[in-house]
Amino acid sequence: MTHAIGTRVLVVEDDAPMRRFLTTLLETNSFAVVVARNFDEALRAIAAETFELVLLDLGIPGGSGVEVLRRLREWSNVPVVVVSARHDDAEKIGALDAGADDYLTKPFSAGELLARARAALRRASLSAGDSTPVFDAGGLVVDQTRRVVLVDGTPVAITPTEYRILQILTRNAGRVVTHSEILRAVWGPHATLRAHYVRVHMAQLRKKLGDNPLAPRFIQTESGVGYRLLVR
Amino acid sequence: LQASFRAAAPCRVESDQQPFHSEAFGLGNATAQQSGKVTRALLLRAGEGLIAVAVATVVGLLPGGHLSESDRAMVMLLAVFWSAYRGPFAVACFSALVAVTAFNFFFVYPTYTFEFADSRYLVTFTVMAIVGAASGWLVHVVRRQSEAARRYSDASSLLSRWTDGLAAGDNERVLAQATTAMLLQSLQIHSAVVLDGDPLRTVAAAALDPLCTETDTRAVARCIERSAPTGASTRTLAGAGISAFPLAGQGGVAGALCVEAGAMSADAAIRALLASLALQLGLAMSRVQAEREQRSTELTLEREQIRGALLAAVSHDLRTPLGAILGASTTLVDHPGLAEPARSELLESIASQARRLERHISNLLDMTRITAGDLRAQLVPDVVPELIGDVVSSLAIRTGAVDLRVVVDEDAELAVLDATLMRSALQNLIENAIRFGGDAGPIEVHAYRAAHEIVFEVVDRGPGVPENELAGIFEAFQRSSPNRDDGGKGLGLAIVTAVAALHEGRAWAWNRKGGGLGVAIAIPAVAVELDDSPVADDVVVDNHATGGDDE
Numbered sequence: 213m214t215h216a217i218g219t220r221v222l223v224v225e226d227d228a229p230m231r232r233f234l235t236t237l238l239e240t241n242s243f244a245v246v247v248a249r250n251f252d253e254a255l256r257a258i259a260a261e262t263f264e265l266v267l268l269d270l271g272i273p274g275g276s277g278v279e280v281l282r283r284l285r286e287w288s289n290v291p292v293v294v295v296s297a298r299h300d301d302a303e304k305i306g307a308l309d310a311g312a313d314d315y316l317t318k319p320f321s322a323g324e325l326l327a328r329a330r331a332a333l334r335r336a337s338l339s340a341g342d343s344t345p346v347f348d349a350g351g352l353v354v355d356q357t358r359r360v361v362l363v364d365g366t367p368v369a370i371t372p373t374e375y376r377i378l379q380i381l382t383r384n385a386g387r388v389v390t391h392s393e394i395l396r397a398v399w400g401p402h403a404t405l406r407a408h409y410v411r412v413h414m415a416q417l418r419k420k421l422g423d424n425p426l427a428p429r430f431i432q433t434e435s436g437v438g439y440r441l442l443v444r
Numbered sequence: 445l446q447a448s449f450r451a452a453a454p455c456r457v458e459s460d461q462q463p464f465h466s467e468a469f470g471l472g473n474a475t476a477q478q479s480g481k482v483t484r485a486l487l488l489r490a491g492e493g494l495i496a497v498a499v500a501t502v503v504g505l506l507p508g509g510h511l512s513e514s515d516r517a518m519v520m521l522l523a524v525f526w527s528a529y530r531g532p533f534a535v536a537c538f539s540a541l542v543a544v545t546a547f548n549f550f551f552v553y554p555t556y557t558f559e560f561a562d563s564r565y566l567v568t569f570t571v572m573a574i575v576g577a578a579s580g581w582l583v584h585v586v587r588r589q590s591e592a593a594r595r596y597s598d599a600s601s602l603l604s605r606w607t608d609g610l611a612a613g614d615n616e617r618v619l620a621q622a623t624t625a626m627l628l629q630s631l632q633i634h635s636a637v638v639l640d641g642d643p644l645r646t647v648a649a650a651a652l653d654p655l656c657t658e659t660d661t662r663a664v665a666r667c668i669e670r671s672a673p674t675g676a677s678t679r680t681l682a683g684a685g686i687s688a689f690p691l692a693g694q695g696g697v698a699g700a701l702c703v704e705a706g707a708m709s710a711d712a713a714i715r716a717l718l719a720s721l722a723l724q725l726g727l728a729m730s731r732v733q734a735e736r737e738q739r740s741t742e743l744t745l746e747r748e749q750i751r752g753a754l755l756a757a758v759s760h761d762l763r764t765p766l767g768a769i770l771g772a773s774t775t776l777v778d779h780p781g782l783a784e785p786a787r788s789e790l791l792e793s794i795a796s797q798a799r800r801l802e803r804h805i806s807n808l809l810d811m812t813r814i815t816a817g818d819l820r821a822q823l824v825p826d827v828v829p830e831l832i833g834d835v836v837s838s839l840a841i842r843t844g845a846v847d848l849r850v851v852v853d854e855d856a857e858l859a860v861l862d863a864t865l866m867r868s869a870l871q872n873l874i875e876n877a878i879r880f881g882g883d884a885g886p887i888e889v890h891a892y893r894a895a896h897e898i899v900f901e902v903v904d905r906g907p908g909v910p911e912n913e914l915a916g917i918f919e920a921f922q923r924s925s926p927n928r929d930d931g932g933k934g935l936g937l938a939i940v941t942a943v944a945a946l947h948e949g950r951a952w953a954w955n956r957k958g959g960g961l962g963v964a965i966a967i968p969a970v971a972v973e974l975d976d977s978p979v980a981d982d983v984v985v986d987n988h989a990t991g992g993d994d995e
Contacts, residue, residue: 301864319802321795408825412858412972415827425833426850433834436864 217242219333222263224254224280225295226272230318234267237322238329251275258284265333266292267325270307278310285311291332295320301436305390308437313387315437334443335386347382349443352421352430354382363421373398374417377410381431381441390438414439489531493539496523501546516551517568521575528580536580543576544569602630610728614735616698619728620648623701623721631714633707637691637725639699640668647699652686654702659684667700673719676705689722693730701725761804761935765797772797803875807935810868814942821862821946825972828852828859828891828898835870836889839878846878847886855893860970861947866900869943869951872936873902873963881906881960897949897966905960914953940965 221243225231235245246261248254251274258266258280266284270277281292294307297318304315313332316325345356353362361368361378370378376398380389394410414431423430432440500523504516511519520543528536545558548569552560560566609622620637627635628650636649644664646655655661663675667688675684687707688700701722707714772790776782782790813819829852836848870889877887881904890901909917918941937951940963944951949967956962 319798408972411827411830412825415830415857418830425827425830426836428833428837432837433830435834435838435867 218244219265220244220246220261220263221265221267221329222246222248222254222257222261223267224248224257224272224277225267225269226250227269230269234325237325241326243329251280254280255283258288262288263290264336265329266290267295267329268292268312269295269297270303271297278307281307281310281312289336291336293328293332304437305392308388308390309392314440315388331386331443338385338443347385349385349441350429354378356382361421368420370417370420371413373413374420377413377417381439385441386443388434388438388440393438486532486535489527489535490538492530493523493527493535494542496527497539497542497546499523500543501550504551513551517547517572520547521572524572524576525579528576528583531580533577533580533584536583537577540573540576540580544572547572599630602626607724610724613728614732616729616732617647619725619732623725624648624650624652627703627721631707631717633714633718634704635707636686636702637699638664638668638688638702640697644668644699652702652704654686654688654700657685660686660702664688664700664702668697671697673715675702677715687718689719691722691726691729693726693728693733695730695733698726698729698733761808762801765801765804768797769794769801804935807868807872807939810939811935811942814865814939814946819946821865823860823862823947823970825858825860826863826866828857831861831863831866832870832889832891832900835867835874838867839871839874846882848874848878848889849886850889851891853890853892856891856898858972859891859898859967860972861967862943865943865946866967869940869965870900870902872939873900873965876936876963877902877904877906877961880904885960893969894966896969898969899964899966901962901964903956903960903962905956905958908955908959908961909953911955914955917953918951937963 219242221238223231223234223238223245225234225247226249231247231249235247238245243265246257246263248257250272254268254272254277268277268281272280277294281294284290284292291313292311294304294312294315295318296303296307296315304317307315313335314328316328347354347356351364353360353365355362356379359375361370361375377394380394380397391410395406399406399409415425418425418428418431421430425433428442430442432442434440497520500516500519503519504511524536524540524543527539531539548558548560548565549556552565554561603626606622606626610619613619613622616637616639620639624635624637627633634650634652636646636652636654638644638646638654644655644661646653654664659681660675663681663684663686666680667674667690670680671690671692672678672680673687673689674680675687676682677687685705686702687705688702690700691698701718703718707718772793776787776790829850832850832852836850874887874889881887884907885905887902887904890899890903892899892901918937937953940951944965944967947967949965951963951965953961953963
């Protein structure tokens with residue numbers, strides 16, 4: 213158990229069986245669940261209470277899930293995991309760019325959901341007390357004060373571009389960072405059509421970090437969406 | 445179709461000969477500019493005739509000459525003959541007359557008058573005139589024949605090229621343009637082709653707008669409606685500015701061949717030729733239309749077959765796992781006290797069948813998207829190990845204890861591809877390998893460069909596929925044999941083929957030595973240029989040394 217008992221979760225989901233599955237699963241795992249069935253209920257819930265995690269279905273009646281996310285992000289940094297029924301990369305990317313921390317595509321298993329929820333919580337707790345410029349997880353150290361990258365204690369030589377990519381990832385550790393976020397941050401606002409730059413430089417970065425894309429240790433590829441720095 | 449074209453063939457011989465008659469007699473359509481040229485040429489030849497006669501006269505008058513009268517007459521005849529050789533028949537006659545007159549004036553006593561004392565000279569004059577005219581006529585006939593032969597050969601080569609064009613043309617516009625161009629070149633006839641429809645449309649025109657007046661349009665419409673010639677020089681709407689010939693084919697009248705008024709007024713031969721050309725064009729058009737209809741029927745049929753197969757596949761692939769889920773879950777509901785391990789087995793079966801169901805649905809979605817017809821591969825440079833890693837990690841839940849080995853050669857690390865499509869293809873290949881050969885040995889994924897291709901190869905140690913069914917497994921909804929019928933294989937490989945095709949690549953399968961199936965998808969290897977990268981000057985540096993630009 214990596215979260216406190218009674219961690220408050222808002223579940224925004226219109227489908228009753230899906231809702232039952234989510235509440236049962238979360239409650240069994242000691243979360244305190246509040247349910248919103250549509251757009252209005254979701255807005256009321258986020259205005260009235262504070263949560264430590266939000267599970268947000270994008271296809272809710274009465275309005276768009278992304279709109280809920282946008283309004284929530286005006287004043288809250290609560291981790292949001294977006295749930296979508298569609299295999300539509302653009303929708304996921306849109307939600308991630310609007311401030312979602314992670315996404316799940318239906319259908320998903322109980323294990324997948326819990327893993328994502330816990331990862332989001334962990335990330336939130338990390339960044340809450342985060343003022344240290346040193347990222348250190350799972351054998352990867354990125355020291356931004358000295359601009360040093362260490363893998364298992366050994367310094368690794370990387371290019372400035374690769375370093376900038378790694379910086380973006382460490383600042384969003386555990387969160388999915390989209391291709392366009394990386395492009396904007398590293399190549400500037402006009403480079404968003406050159407998604408392959410990210411892939412190629414990311415591949416070089418991974419090689420230098422000794423990371424195997426088939427069994428990633430540090431950086432996980434999120435199909436068609438972006439990358440996630442793993443926090444273990 | 446063949447029959448319709450054979451039926452058209454006899455027309456070719458007939459129409460090949462038409463220009464010979466129509467052109468040889470100078471009935472081609474000469475423009476005002478051309479007739480001006482002809483007049484100038486005639487005057488020039490007449491002038492030459494005069495000069496020739498003058499030269500002959502001067503020769504006759506040479507002082508100290510010992511020429512007899514008959515010698516002088518011969519020299520005169522020579523001048524006439526030369527003029528006849530140079531110019532047309534009329535000039536020959538003219539020169540003969542001038543020669544007779546000059547002979548009389550200069551050489552016949554009393555000289556320098558138009559009188560003659562001896563009536564025998566009448567015979568001389570007549571013979572001279574006849575010889576001049578006759579030689580002129582002979583020259584004219586010979587010339588006319590050679591010109592006719594040349595025109596005939598020009599026209600037949602044009603016509604033969606035209607009929608070849610008709611046989612090869614695959615749409616009405618091409619056929620129509622070939623015809624109007626041919627008419628302009630061989631007969632200098634301005635023409636246009638109008639196709640039936642509402643409104644009528646002109647698909648080809650050579651300096652003629654057949655629908656520019658209401659009468660003309662009416663003539664065209666009437667021609668198509670009655671399948672008979674209309675317009676100028678016909679009995680229907682003779683006041684029109686065009687003549688229209690129906691393009692009658694097997695399926696009715698496709699349209700009309702229109703020519704300018706006056707093009708055929710002069711000659712029945714031209715009229716017959718135009719009607720015959722229109723007939724041939726009509727037949728060619730009906731062939732084109734029939735071919736198109738057949739293609740569309742085939743396409744519809746194919747689509748219907750795919751839809752039928754799709755429904756069958758949907759029904760089978762979705763109902764089977766659903767059946768298992770329903771069976772297992774109702775068992776659990778009905779028997780709350782069910783003991784282990786049966787209980788766990790049923791629960792596990794619900795989970796695995798649900799995943800299988802999900803895979804089918806996403807394959808169906810992929811297949812629908814791919815076969816929708818308007819899908820283009822979004823080709824961008826991608827990193828192959830990452831792509832395969834991505835696929836493998838999405839399969840991680842299902843791979844479990846499977847021995848999966850991935851090798852990506854260094855020269856196959858970068859490929860230009862559509863990641864979404866390729867992921868779907870590779871996922872299907874690897875999943876199939878796991879499903880059929882997962883227990884029987886390692887599954888190997890190998891990406892390598894071969895000549896101008898990047899090949900993604902997935903091999904297993906499963907049962908393989910009977911040799912005679914290898915090619916068929918790539919067709920949609922084919923399963924290699926009924927006993928391998930445990931889930932959506934046919935659809936998966938059809939997706940692989942479609943993805944290969946969208947990349948202008950290929951997919952194939954083989955049975956491995958020592959057992960097992962190998963399937964590969966190959967896409968063209970394209971050089972990846974990253975020179976335009978704004979970080980092209982990016983050099984490898986030790987990050988201990990860098991600093992200062994951290995923002």
